[in-house]
Amino acid sequence: MGHVIVGVDEGPEAPTLIAVAAEMAQRHGAPLSAVTVGRDGAEQDGAPWLPDLLLRIREKHPQLQCAGFTLTGTPADEITEAASGARLLVIGSRGLSGISGIVRGSVSQAILEGTSSPVLVVPSRTTSDKHRASG
Template sequence: MSSQPAPIVVGYDGSPGSQSALRWAVGEAVRELAPLRILEAFELIVTVRPTPGHVVPLDALRTARQKGLDAVADTVRLQHPELQVETSLVGGAAVPALLDEAGRARLVVLGSRGLGGWSGLLVGSVAVQVTTHARCPVIVIPHDLRPHAHEGATVAVGVDGSKVSAKAIDFAFDQAEALHARVVALHAWSSPFLTYSDGASMLQFDEDKIQEEGRLLVAESVAGAAADHPDVQWTTELVSGSAAQALVRRANSADLVVVGSRGRGGFTGLLLGSVGQSVLHHAQSPVAIVR
């Protein structure tokens, strides 16, 4: 039985988003002492009808793409000679190729947008589909990622007491240890107030009690991961209102935001919950979706 660790797979197409993803994936592979696999999907789309006798030079195009991909890998090897780097040029669409790789990877890293599509969208269809269906954690990197101006790295994770949230917490602490970062465990609660037009309340509740229950939920949820990572400092952040909005705001100062693919509530048939979708589309930091 092979002891070879599972690779970190990065989707690459030469776009600014994929270049940002590659830089992040290289850093992660170095931190985790994991192999790096750079995958490019080669899908030839002929948009005009060839004239009689005209031949599309598919082999030449594939060779050129492979040379370009090899050059990217050689640059990474030159900068990090200790890193095991592989390339894979796959014929066909990107999504099936990445999902196939995800079945054997420890992590998939993607740029928020690749080549093609509608440039006004913050997150491309490949990133959305892969985060929705991949069997391993997926990290999506903004194409214009810039270091935050703050002291100390931060990993923010959404906590709601669900099983998927527990996996997200474990992942967040693993990342925090590798990044020498602290963890912010964020729990959002919604007010049960229903009000009349004059502001009178239909329900009464004890806000202090609600916050204490939230603090206890976070403490219980984080206890195992904190015990496994005694050197990682962590804090609780309780927010009244939308969890998605709170995590998006947190992303302004976080180095990574971690979200479970599905939390409590919502439609159980959905593979990616509304919080995950909102954070993926609006956060200005790398976002990890954990299943």
């Protein structure tokens, strides 16, 4: 009935996002597709960090079908398109707000506005840690 898609980029949040997506895929008996996006016109060697993360997922969930894909374009557009017909889309949120969020734009917000698939937004741990430290 559809894949669980995880939109992920290289960074400290990647292992957590893929692990959450794998748990959801396992729970729903769906394949997992990890999608990362490079910029238009950028030379792509794929995402050399992605196979290692998927290997760890396969070790923990040997019955789970999972694959990684590197797309080229605008992250929000490519992830939204990849999630068309998905059982679930898992994305991260870096928690940018205020001027930083306006200047950089919010990929997660654009995806939420553009997709018809169910979406699980996983907040960044570093954002949560900042709030705990200041509270």
